[in-house]
Amino acid sequence: MSDALINSLAAAVEARPDDLTLRLHLAEMLVAAGRGPEAIGHAAQILAREPGNNGAQQVMARALGGTAPPVPPAGGEQAPPTATVAPEAGAQPPEAATERPATERPATGGSGFDWAAMEEQFGDVVPPRFARADGEPDPVRGHADRAFDVERSAVTLADVGGMAEVKKRLEVSFLGPLRNPKLRSLFGKSLRGGLLLYGPPGCGKTFLARAVAGEMGAAFISLSITDVLNMWIGSSERNLHDLFESARGHAPCVLFLDEIDALGHKRSQLQSSMRTVVNQLLTELDGVDGGNDGVFVLAATNAPWDVDAALRRPGRLDRTVLVLPPDRPAREAILEYHLRDRPVVGIDLAAVAAATEHYSGADLAHLCETAAEYAMRDSIATGEVRMISQADMLGAAREVRPSTDAWFATARNVAMFANESGEYDDLAAYLKKRKIR
Structure with missing residues (x-):
């Protein structure tokens, strides 16, 4: 050859x-x-x-x-499994040979x-196509619940600083009807629904989703693109279906779709393999194969303008809420939370909150970490432990800058030139208030 x-x-x-x-x-x-x-x-x-x-x-x-x-003898018939043959050197004795059940015979x-x-x-x-323990059903046949995907959240909305408008929307759309079943029945309010949270990164969208689950005592399932995508054709769609089935089986349940712009990107900009994943997501949100009552879908994204329009139509992710950087009272609460287990003295939370306007929750956490580093560095240098002071906090505020400015620079273009439908009116109003034009 x-x-x-x-x-x-x-x-x-x-x-x-x-x-x-x-x-x-x-x-x-x-x-x-x-x-x-x-x-x-x-x-x-x-x-x-x-x-x-x-x-x-x-x-x-x-x-x-x-x-x-x-290879077995001609005709496809194998020798009877219980047949006695003369043992060869090192071979198993005839009395040890037993007939194997049909289910254990090699394919x-x-x-x-x-x-x-x-x-x-x-x-x-x-490599084997499927890995499973003895006696477990083939995972392809039917839904095998993945218990490790299901959590119980210990935080509630009381732990979320600020976000009054977001909490109000959640109360009206899902939490209120859940607590009042008779009123829900009177008005014919369904427990199914979806809410899209968008805004700059680090402002608490994921924390808010966990708080909703904790508020209602519901199961919580967080879904990201890594939980879904698989290189084999059809596997990604099956993974997505399994996760929704798990949510339906644990209703009431909050299903959190993190970075929805990655999983539900505009199909016009995707290759055919990813389009089918978006189509499957649309099908699951509609609940065609199984009712979604008791499943509340929360999705989060930093780029709502990249999400496929079909995902945002009524009946799917039909409510959109802008999650902004925390206001002053919320910043005080966040700072207090991140300082609760640290040695502090004489901290004026109001003054620090005033110096950290437009900071995200993640920025404030980093600020507290930086202030702690200042105090620890001096303690190591002098050999005397000292506590975190107001000077450390204000010094950290000068060093740590808000990370939200870059996001608002991009969002400004969307609010000005791609808001014909009015879906970004709340963003435009905020930008006007901040005089970002």
């Missing part, structure tokens, strides 16, 4: 990795040329995508050669090749 021909075919496969027919032809040529290990790699890639590909199975069997189990292909044995022996080459 010409190495030049094989190399040319390998280059073609590298240029077209999804062409399984071409890859199978290359694997067959490699086997014929005595290059079994290389053929195994290509056959394994084919079987990972098409487990039932008979041609790839045959190539794998030929490539493995002498390591394969013996064989049409050629009689023992694929279960090969999967175990060559797991590093052809």
